[in-house]
Amino acid sequence: MSALLEVRGLSVLYPGARRAAPVRALDEVSLAIRAGSVCGLVGESGSGKSTLGQAIAGLVEPAHGQLLFDGQPLPRRRRRADFRRQARAIQMVFQDPGGSLNPRLTTGEILAEPLRLHPDAAPGAHAERVSAWLQRVGLRAEHAARYPHEFSGGQRQRIGIARALILEPRFVICDEPISALDVSVQAQIVNLLADLRRELDLTLLFIAHDLAMVRHVSDRIAVMYRGRLVEEGPAAALCRAPLHPYTQRLIAAMPLPDPCRERTRRHAPAPEAIADYTTDTPVGCLFAPRCPLADARCRHERPALRESGQDRRVACHHVTLP
Template sequence: MTEAPIVTVRDLVKTFPVRGRAGEPKRTLRAVDNVGFEVLRGETLGLVGESGSGKSTTGRMLVGLISATSGTVELFGHHIAAGAEKGALNKVRSRLQFVFQDPQNSLNPRMRVGDAIAEPLDVAGGLSRQTRNDRVRELLELVGLPRTCGDRFPHEFSGGQRQRIGIARALALRPDFIVCDEPVSSLDVSMQAQIVNLLLDLQEQLGLSYLFIAHDLAVVRNISTRVAVMYAGGIVEMAPKRDLYAAPKHPYTQALLAAVPRPVPGRARPPSVAGELPSLIDPPKGCAFHPRCPFAFDRCRVEKPRLKPVEGGHAVACHLHEPGGNRPPAL
């Protein structure tokens, strides 16, 4: 019997009103467009795409930092509908946490790191002062920092150490699911590897599940179990990590992999594409990627493809992989 997912997202939509010039009607920016996925216990789902594709907005909706416009999220068996997040999330609040991209801006510069880590414990309440302080020292040691550094301020730490503090704070209430919003993008390469290894170690020790948001496919490859690729607010491909990197099916995924500076001798590189993300206020008709796609044909310009399974847990939103799609050899 297959284990039920701990996170299920269905038809998630987030729109933002955009003011035009004086006398012009208000318009709508569709940042997330009917996104759906599942996260299983103990796995990491990597969510990748260019800046502006809707990755961070999706992650923030899962933990209630912003409200969804429509759609549903099921967390640990609790159904959370758009517009009713506040009360429903209170039932599972301690079981999901968020690690921010910039550890310097996510920590109060006037608060000692021990108090920053203990803040979730203070909000939850029920602990004696001694138990609280012991838990903070335990968390510092768990993320590879000295147990005695809780009296220092954030500016006294390096960027990598500050991110470890952010991770320690996220672990304070012993969560089951953590959204990591580009947690290594502001760090140098050697520190990125250390933080990724830390997250993997914590996952093994504590049985954590992650939604790991990033734009760097090389980083995602090292930590993810499965990978979902976002473009212009929607998921265009989702597959187990090995399948996606070995045989990407969507032209956009191929383009992302082509941009990774890791050439393989004797192996042809996937085709790359030029151009930028389309406007989310006035997106193109049909497939949002068709203006940049070297394989686009007439159907792509008028009909939006849906994410459909193709083989072995691999799903893709592309007319090239449907009957009559004239699939090119490169795919």
């Protein structure tokens, strides 16, 4: 089946602080996301998940690589007028619903702004579109007159979702859309996104730092470690039988719903400090310092992402592909 979005060998470098080497936030990442599917993207903090989302949305400039949308290369410079139409098709829901909404604008103004910027996308009355979207995300039409600070965190995220969807995009990047919210409202926001995805036939990249969050909403899951894609495959198979030692560690750290399994499982590894990402061009496998299987080859040769007959990909020298 054809991919709506294809990422080919994408690398992003950020300038290092003072004299430090640049930070290699994304290192030759390749990923294809089928139209109408949900791809979960997981990895610890600092692994490059937001950078990948922002590069797809045109908010950061890649150093190398290519992005294809519907088979067409996305232009590098996203602000050019000819990019407008494609830009509309890709939208982003941010992690911090408070920080990403302009506090000086009313909700109605926030939602009408994308319609103003893309007039061809939005013929007709903006006010009507705004009230329809407020209701669609579970708010009320009269909320258009209120400012972001008058809402709860969950309500603000509903506004963030309406703002992303009002232009009727085809591809939406949800960057940890619930991690800043109270546990009590997290499920409501996930359900809202799942409902809207079905109704609007959206394709989603769903970013989370924790596998437990994405496993039930994703068709496929991609796992990143320090800027590299280390494993990718169907969500159920990947969670049932993770191949990469890092994915295995993520699964082992997941809370288990079954108390019997919880009692008998081996002790979970202690949380580790976030690694230092300021190295310049690292050789070998980046997971080697934490991997129980690491040997001399791992430390010197970068493992290629290999593909199995069962539609799974993994970057590890010592995994036998299923």
